[in-house]
Amino acid sequence: MSTSREWVGRRLGTVPGGGEDGDGAFQVVGKAMPRVDAVSKVTGATVYADDLSFPGTLHCVLLRSPLPHARIRCIDVQEAAGLPDVVAVLTGAAMPTRFGVSPSSEEEQALAADKVRYVGEPVAAVAARDEATAREACKMIQVDYELLEPVTSIDQALEVPMDEPIHAASKDGNVHRLASLEFGDVDEGFAASDHVREDVFFYEGSNHLAMEEHSATAIFSDGQLTVWSSTQSPHSVHRALSSVLGLPMRRVRVVATPHGGGFGGKVDPCSHEIVVAKLAMITGRPVKCTLTREEVFYNHRGRHPVLMWVRTGVTQDGRIRAMHFRTALDGGAHASLGAATTYYTGALQPATYDLPAYRFEGCRVFTNKAPCGPKRGHGTPQPRFALELHLDKLAEDLGMDPVELRRRNYVRPNSRTVNGLRITSCAIEKVTDEVLAASGFSRRERRDGHGQGFAVSAYLCGAGTPMYLNRMPHSEVSLKVDRGGVTVFCGATDIGQGSDTVLATLVAEELGLERGDVRLVTGDTGLTPVDLGSYSSRVTFMAGNAAIEAARKMRATLVAAAAEHSGSRPAEMTVAGGKIGPLSFEQAVAAAEERYGTLGSVGSYAPPPSISASKYRGSAVGPSPAFSYSAAVVDLDADRVSGEVRVNKVWIAHDIGRALNPVLVRGQVEGGVYMGLGEALMEAQAYRNGLLHHPSVLEYKTPLSSDMPEIEQLLVEQPDPEGPYGAKEVGQGPLLPVVPAVVSAIHDALGVWVDEVPVTPEKILRALDAHAKGSDPRTGPRSFPEIPYPPCEKVALPDAASATL
Amino acid sequence: MLRLPRFSYLRPASVAEAVAMLADHGDRSSVIAGGTDLLPKMKRRQVQPTVLVGIAHLEALSHRETTASGAVEIGASRTLTSVLKDAELAHHQPGYAQAAGLVSSPALRNTGTVGGNLCVDTRCNYYDMSEEWRTASGSCLKTGGELCRLAPSSPRCWAISSSDTAPIAVALGATAVVAGPEGEREVPVASLYRDDGNAHLALGRGEILTRLRLPAPDGWRSSYVKLRRRSSMDFPLAGAAVALKIDRGVVEGCRLVLGAVASQPVELSDLVHGLVGQPLDEEAIEEVASGASRLAKPLDNADLSYVWRKRMVKEIVARAFRQAATSEVAAVP
């Protein structure tokens, strides 16, 4: 494999003081400390996007479609534009260029011009002196719609459209994307199996429900545009703004403001971000737009509802010989990252279980609902749910312990999966052992209504391929050192996960400083080198490695200068406690600055090419420089009479590689468990007559703090060879096993299967009623639709050379 | 964020002045106590009063008294939290205290009032939505439209009575003191309500509820069981209030009132009539509970399915009876 770039991970070599010889060697890495911005966060000093206010700011309100599917005949803005204090009214005609987070599907317009595709789609915008006036003016805009038959389900989307497809370009009704891949010989695998089982599952869609609603402010002055936004990916917004507004990238600056949560909901460039920019250009004044909670539900980009069918062949002793997995995703009205999501519903099954033969068929359809997109776990919680429950059922068929069945099929460290993924560090056995030991799963108490469920999962430490094809680094860091101290510049965006703290920790460790000594400038496309964004659990791994590289170069410069200054050999210099050899950090900097002027160093990270061994359509999805593993046991009581479920406790073990800061890691694990419980038991982005059922935080149910059970966390630290100080991801993985473990525990408690989340009390009672009547004790989808998947692309197995890594 | 519309706030010095202000401003005005129900509704433009007459500060509405006979009088503007902190009340009227403690969340109980809770608007998930959402769905009877979105062929609104304290107040035989242009009147709480989701309160224009009077316990036990999705915050999906007088194992008196299954609290007197003079055993409880579930007619305008809510009425009624039967009987002071 040839690439002009050296592979950073390898270049960094072994971590100094790292490995198994304990944390004692580190000064800040691995220490449990508050976030660097903890005080400003808890005292309310942090300035979030909606807190920003520039003199003369105009307020923007978006007019949204009240119809799920309609052509726009004409939009009359005259009356609105004439309202006193209205400064500008904008429609889609002014911004015809289509954009999208993924270049393979740039089909969105900042304001819909020809047709609307879901209730809540923005069609016009008003900038006025105050928000109330802008809102009032929106009501005066007359939109003449021609109604079209809405498509509201996967089944309906697969039929011939009544009026017209949602997107003119879609094939086969409203199909957005089809995937058909086969790795190894699946038919042969089934033929060689002693037992074959099929199941159908459904996973409902859900919103991210970040506490902070989206907000953006734009200023256009002196020919330059600046947009402040609560985005997870300033880089994506930067690209979209440049393309839609016809400004060169160098004239656009996007600043990611401190975040009140993203979870994937702020990865896509959004309508309001482009609209405020355009309005700022038109009016010459700062323009601001903050979405209401309801608008966030419409902007959505949340979890896809996915229907799944899985068929697996096993031998008598529980070895999987072949698996066939089909998914059908309800994508909503736009593409978003949905093509990638579709592949993600098939990509990671082989990263957990060693599948000798695997066929995956995926399909994403467009419907007239708010667009789905990436949400924590991106396309993998749904198949994880199906796969884990399917294995439980297979184990039951075989009369085998469900954990043992899994263990017999676990992937091994340093192996290559059937779909070409490189597995390096892998603590799947260890997380299983830990969670079983702590929970006493195999010795669990047996009383009616009480149950425990076990599940395991894998997740990426960053997508191995960028969202748009290029060979540039995924993350870059530059470091400036002079009399003013140390400043880290990095595009990485702290969305609450603590990436700023991670950067400060790594640089402080390398330079022998305290975290508070390091100044951070992050998530600003005008000031910082690029980082692709806070998604796919990539930031600690990628920006972290880039930061280490930059810091090590700086350290070498400082050490050399300090050695020369003090007449000692560089090898004798220790860098710790604010000192470089015998000199203080300041003295060392002065010595180096005397020689070189302002000190600068850069670092960058791109994943090594070896992470993927096969090339096929969709092969960009799945490869990652490392995988993390999580295992969970959920303990609950389920009431036979009411169907109500009370989760008593969750044990979760996570393969973190190294916890750079256990406080941050535990926060992420807890948040993941919380979100998993919500999706298992409550959350549903549900519709009624094409309208979102409950776009409000009171009616959209998510667990409250008083609903949360005790969580016991077990962090497994087996450093990854390429992770920064051995660290792996934690932002998404721990959510994954929780959902199937809940449903498995309900089965353990009551003997019925609910093959569909969220599990409501009623679904449990329906399964119990069926049981009482002697029918299948199960609630869930009955069948999987006929889908026009193309013939499978047969992908050659990775060759022996790459299989040995 | 949803913003409040513009309104003027009037701060009367007395109940009489409040009544006069309401009479002055007529339909454009509304009483505001804690505002926990009214203000979110104004943000969603479900109601649009332009004049709010505040009553939370009125001394006369925050008094609390136990009469010589053991009846408890609570001023309408006392907060639900103050009810919870009232040890004497919890002892005498455990069912009422229980219900107050099950309203929403601590923060809302710190602001929400006794009177506001009894008067809280009826709910429907076609109605409790933003103006934009309702524009998309179309208006309904409760928002000035022509038809009910839930039951398009129905001439009336079926929005749900969602107060947690109303069912227990009715079960306890509580009365409400109401001040209006014609002076004060005292009415049974039960007659404050009407079976119409669009006009659920039988209060005249300008009338203010000033006090809730809970009769002396006199050997009655009580209990309230609430069905809700989550352990806090949520409005009732159904509520069962039971007042029970038992002497040596035999029922001497019994009242059962359901909440959140109709547009008003539903008292099931015929159903429980047969219990009187009988021992209250599990079989009797089961029978009454099943009967209550049969009579309850929840509709598809709240969380979870109405089939499940109906089925659960049986469970909460049984739980309420068991709780009431085993609760302590307050000694008459």
Ligand SMILES: Cc1cc2nc3c(=O)[nH]c(=O)nc-3n(C[C@H](O)[C@H](O)[C@H](O)COP(=O)(O)OP(=O)(O)OC[C@H]3O[C@@H](n4cnc5c(N)ncnc54)[C@H](O)[C@@H]3O)c2cc1C
């Ligand atoms: C998130 C949330 C959850 C909630 N959960 C629950 C719940 O679980 N159970 C429940 O019962 N309620 C619930 N509520 C509703 C409300 O908070 C409570 O009912 C509260 O007790 C209302 O009291 P208040 O003083 O705030 O009423 P306000 O909002 O001030 O008034 C409510 C209505 O009553 C009228 N009113 C108030 N006082 C008087 C009076 N003295 N005389 C005549 N009319 C009067 C007002 O004009 C208004 O129409 C919830 C509200 C929210 C926002």
Ligand code: SF4
């Ligand atoms: S019950 Fe019918 S009329 Fe009443 S609020 Fe609901 S939809 Fe409107």
